Amino acid sequence: NQLDLYYMQSVLVTTGWNKNDDVFDPQETWAARSSAEDKPFNFMHDEKDIIGHITSNRVVDLEGNLLSEAGESAPDQFEIVTSSVIYTEWSDPEQRDRINKLIAKNLGVNLGFEL
Numbered sequence: 001n002q003l004d005l006y007y008m009q010s011v012l013v014t015t016g017w018n019k020n021d022d023v024f025d026p027q028e029t030w031a032a033r034s035s036a037e038d039k040p041f042n043f044m045h046d047e048k049d050i051i052g053h054i055t056s057n058r059v060v061d062l063e064g065n066l067l068s069e070a071g072e073s074a075p076d077q078f079e080i081v082t083s084s085v086i087y088t089e090w091s092d093p094e095q096r097d098r099i100n101k102l103i104a105k106n107l108g109v110n111l112g113f114e115l
Contacts, residue, residue, distance in 0.1 A: 004089035005052075006103050012036055012057065012080045030074030033059050041084045043102075051099060052086035 015026045034057065041052040059067045060079050067078060086103065090096040 004087065005085040006088050006099075007083070007085055009081055009083050012054075012082045014062075014079045015074075015077050026074040026076055026078070029080070030059075030078075033057070033069070033080055036080065036082055041086065051102075052084055054082045054084045057082045 013024050013029060015024045015029050017023050036054050036057050039054050040047075040050045041054050043049040043051050057080050059069055060081055061067055061075065062077055062079065064081075067075060086099060088096070088099055088103070090099065
């Protein structure tokens with residue numbers, strides 16, 4: 001409940017052939033399932049446009065059910081869902097307005113990530 005953060009969840013990756021036309025191997029993705037946590041959150045895959053950070057992630061099936069991470073074998077298909085925060089307070093008024101407009105305009109619409 002911090003006023004300077006916008007909390008959200010998004011699908012970071014879906015195994016197999018995904019909507020971005022990328023292919024993610026289930027075994028490799030499973031091995032890296034925790035690697036996104038505590039990393040920068042950028043806008044539209046632009047590493048110079050950091051707008052927040054990833055706070056946690058979890059592995060779910062394609063229906064959104066939480067999968068057990070016990071064991072070594074990866075399911076055939078799964079998604080990694082991240083929890084993130086977007087910074088809403090900036091010392092630069094233009095950046096603050098930009099972020100607030102993005103959030104207001106795109107609630108539920110793709111920003112390069114899913115809300």
